Amino acid sequence: MTFSPPDFTAADLAGAPDARFQSALADGVLPEGFFSTSNLPTYVRLDGKWRMPREPRMDAVIVRDPAGELWVKESRRVKKGEQVAVGFAEDGTEGIFVHSSAFLGDENEGEFKFMSSEVSREKPIDYALMANLLVDERDRAGYPVWVTGPALVHSRARNDMSWFVANGFVGALLAGNAVAVHDIEASIFGTTLGMTHTGEATQGGHGLHMRAINKVRGAGSIAKAVEQGIIKDGIMYSLVKHNVPFVLTGSIRDDGPLPDVITDMIAAQDVMKQHTTRATMAILIATALHAIATGNMLPAFVQSPDGTMRELPTICVDSSEFVVSKLKDRGTHQAFGVVTNAQDFMHILRLYVERELEGRKGGGAGGRSRAAAAR
């Protein structure tokens, strides 16, 4: 979807007033009429000029710092007296303009069509396109953020995920304690949640994830456990070995947790946001919790170094339509839904990426069409 910049010369925008600001009443307490952000490109009028605030995300506020710089900030991080933008209008009439049609394509709304649903298991999955996007990201040194649930590990897609890490397709991994625990359980004991790689429950297996956690605790951290040869393969191993950053955020259902897990949610969000702010692509796999967490922090667009804007590709993989709908219903409208099993997704995506790489190696721009032809 190409970006259509707003027309600031149009009468209504050209004549708009400057945005108004009011002081925060206390730490984390906003002035009544604060402007609540979305993840769409948003422009604020200051001294007669339209400017974009930095670090955009939804469900936050716009703060003007003493130097006159504009920031999008979570309300809990706003300090007493800080200048917070106020207003409800999103059309510029109060000095704030939300560019909601930035990435809108043509739609013939009333037309009678089949298969017009947004997400459906009945729609084909365009692996060639996703492979192309991923290889493009690597080529231009983008920062694809992967966000995964434990299904990825339970279901033996460990090898494929490790391959993506090892081959430079992962900017950062955001996940919970369980992903790391079961990945490490698999490395040490060959099981996940006590289940063998062919899916059978084992006797005494229910305690193996606790034993895995205990070993990492003994070592002090995941990196040290890798170093000491306790963890010998898998996703966490690859991340450590290839210096790819990961964030493990805690949850109320955690066992352990592992020493690397950030157990305070405020601290954990702050660390996650360092990665979402840099993200140029997001791949959300088999997790409602972390997908929505990431969606909340993620702008719907990415600004290239040269200032051009494009929609931030956001792929959400889940085995039911519900998670994708839920994510979109919470504002991550740009999410593109893929309804399938996480293990199978990873296996085929890797296959297509390998084909794409093969195709590009052959020379030049022909990559994608060649990969497509190979289907």
Add this chain to the structure above:
Amino acid sequence: MTFSPPDFTAADLAGAPDARFQSALADGVLPEGFFSTSNLPTYVRLDGKWRMPREPRMDAVIVRDPAGELWVKESRRVKKGEQVAVGFAEDGTEGIFVHSSAFLGDENEGEFKFMSSEVSREKPIDYALMANLLVDERDRAGYPVWVTGPALVHSRARNDMSWFVANGFVGALLAGNAVAVHDIEASIFGTTLGMTHTGEATQGGHGLHMRAINKVRGAGSIAKAVEQGIIKDGIMYSLVKHNVPFVLTGSIRDDGPLPDVITDMIAAQDVMKQHTTRATMAILIATALHAIATGNMLPAFVQSPDGTMRELPTICVDSSEFVVSKLKDRGTHQAFGVVTNAQDFMHILRLYVERELEGRKGGGAGGRSRAAAAR
């Protein structure tokens, strides 16, 4: 949604040519460029006048009979030499106009909103509105068509469904063999699929539905089995006792089947269509197969005796979003999705209808607001 009639005085429609017709090449074989119908209000230009064909449905063709009358007909029913409308354009330029914006409300497409999905288990269910619609239908002698899957019976909503039949809320029931089999199994043996009313599997229970079928076979028909006291209560009993028509259509997974089941699908569709053509409302519960079958035959609108048009209320109840999406994806765009358990739906709907009746009894138009207040 109120109906906005097309503006036939607008230049493009006013200047449109008459529709063209070509002969069917053989029985059930159409001329190449046949016009394929949707369920939207459709107008055909004949002798300079825009007319609506009779018995509208999707996936069919428009036939002009020797008397000049226009009919929507399934292709399999078209005979060699019949005059079939041809053309691909739906905007009137070839003499056929599909009024796709007939029931469109206002939409601000690009706006950032939460909860904008079409169907979600997270949306509240407006039972008061549905109760109001049903009582209205009864008051004006409408023809609500109920289409149900066996979950309705397995899950003990038999009493509630029987109540709706007995109290005049059912124009016709369209279902498959299984609904009747398990309803009758429940009447004779107290089980459904061999499961007790508290949900436990019983020993030897797997054969009980076969014994129920055998008893009805011995009697000759469902009506005779009711007459002979073999079937003493339940949905089929109520339908027979209250002379409410039902259509049982066969399927490839049927046991038996019961003597009343129409096993040939062509014949069964013809009988079903007699009811969908009369329908003023549709309630589709816990069945993908029959819901889609009905959706295929159903116009998206209903024309009142006085010529006014309104959208045909189509309620689709299922325990996942998928069935509703699937139904919409196959063209039944007017379907309103309710994501819940069939048993619970029936129980609460009955409760609200009882409240609505109570409210109206109290006098005049206050019904709905009173029922609403009772919530």
Add this chain to the structure above:
Amino acid sequence: MTFSPPDFTAADLAGAPDARFQSALADGVLPEGFFSTSNLPTYVRLDGKWRMPREPRMDAVIVRDPAGELWVKESRRVKKGEQVAVGFAEDGTEGIFVHSSAFLGDENEGEFKFMSSEVSREKPIDYALMANLLVDERDRAGYPVWVTGPALVHSRARNDMSWFVANGFVGALLAGNAVAVHDIEASIFGTTLGMTHTGEATQGGHGLHMRAINKVRGAGSIAKAVEQGIIKDGIMYSLVKHNVPFVLTGSIRDDGPLPDVITDMIAAQDVMKQHTTRATMAILIATALHAIATGNMLPAFVQSPDGTMRELPTICVDSSEFVVSKLKDRGTHQAFGVVTNAQDFMHILRLYVERELEGRKGGGAGGRSRAAAAR
């Protein structure tokens, strides 16, 4: 699961009486206490000997023909006066023994275990095992019956399914009208349900499946449409070209239907059963209706020419756990559930079968372990 034959020398079975038979009261009307079959190995005592009736299936009865042969027969096919086995006991005490522990493994019921559910999207999918089974079937000239829903076609797994047909892995294909319609729509127009291969709805696309049907109608049959070059690729094309039998059974939601569709359900079940009776394996993909239909007709075991028995491998692929549970709840307990997207399943299964073939080519029994190593 290996087969444990019943111990007919045990006191209770050795001393069991002969089974009793009574005459059917009318065509399709059974004597009251008829014995209702399951899909488990079942033995009937006649003249002091335990014998297995032919053509076993569930929800049917056991008939002794005038020559003394025992048959399992659907009740609708029983004629007045035929001798039908009666009795409720399944433990042999009335001369009929259902060998319910034939394929039971060891279970430690009370033990505390994780991941003990029967079907879950969280369990790994053992593609290597399935590939191995399929190649074994081909090697020993087995008869794998494939049963598929239209998701297989919508989702672009057409190539993979065609490959399995072309390479000898399909004994017969059992499906509905929609599978063939959309496969042919894809061949002629490049769309399925009017959707492109990348998943977008097209303008006017809603009529394309009707145009595809019309073309086949004009040709007279699918085979003739292939012959005349109307259908140029895809599943139906492969079936015709490789003389693999297919059965298309009608349903109440069918458009058209295609000329090859058997619209009467009784007739359709009879034709399907010719294939389920020969089946040595069953692969059920993305269809509740046809999966349950097939499960109803399928014995849970297969008898090799040398008399040895084994469980009939029954793989059920669906994107939710519900369909597999539903299938098992209707008696097809031997079904092994795979929870994934049909397109992805087909793609990876083919990949593993190719690896397995490669591995076996290399020499001898090493196939599977080599394929496994390649993971």
Add this chain to the structure above:
Amino acid sequence: MTFSPPDFTAADLAGAPDARFQSALADGVLPEGFFSTSNLPTYVRLDGKWRMPREPRMDAVIVRDPAGELWVKESRRVKKGEQVAVGFAEDGTEGIFVHSSAFLGDENEGEFKFMSSEVSREKPIDYALMANLLVDERDRAGYPVWVTGPALVHSRARNDMSWFVANGFVGALLAGNAVAVHDIEASIFGTTLGMTHTGEATQGGHGLHMRAINKVRGAGSIAKAVEQGIIKDGIMYSLVKHNVPFVLTGSIRDDGPLPDVITDMIAAQDVMKQHTTRATMAILIATALHAIATGNMLPAFVQSPDGTMRELPTICVDSSEFVVSKLKDRGTHQAFGVVTNAQDFMHILRLYVERELEGRKGGGAGGRSRAAAAR
């Protein structure tokens, strides 16, 4: 399910050795062969006597304190040098006996049955039984713990939940930030996630939950916001007004959060456990995260003051079978699954509880049968 106590006089248990203990190596680091607990009744042999450790839960260890008392403790709470039970055997041979058959009923495993699945939307929901359990709990001053997801609030079951709180059926409410946020949004603005009570998205509605949080922040806490008249009705209001304890635990996807939310997961688990340890019943509604969190902490049984034991009734309500299966797969085997919409569940449950109360009022033991008769 009645409790069968273990037979400690049986040879194998009578001759068992005392359990062995080893020192924890560091804070939170266990000795290698630690015994990992389940939620089943577990007996430890000390000085030749079998004793039950206190505060049982799964995924934890057994610690003997200096006074000789036995405790079940999360590994993170174990301090260096504490005495931790070691061993893998659960059959008593190493001095620890897990009574896995404590609540097992009779099962005829191999029998051919329909509807033998553990959880299915096709099974009837026994509201009368649940109502009976709840009223019993209230009568005997039990401690039913309710654990809910935000669907309860989105879907307008607020009134019903408030009723249960107000009428003494709630021992404690365990939930996340979102439940409270949307409940309070509903009280202040009449929307949930910006959606009206009939399910429509509203303009500007996406910011309303942020405005609700800001108001509570201004007040200082939920209780103070109730006191100051900011929150006027709903679930949180009822909890405050009736002094029913609640625990709001944070998650990585939280907006805000509200001042009452415990953002550190370790601290949050400790507070939650104070309630699960007292629990005599658990009702888990529309939440995978919190249901699994609670399941992890909850023993599968409850010991009455008089020492008798019974299974802890654990009801898990969700709109798909998956969540219940997932919960069971993580060891909460005692969970009884109800597959329906949270709003409808609450409405009917309340109705049945009202009938049960009505029935008991009438006098004596007749309550339940009368409520059942009213169905």
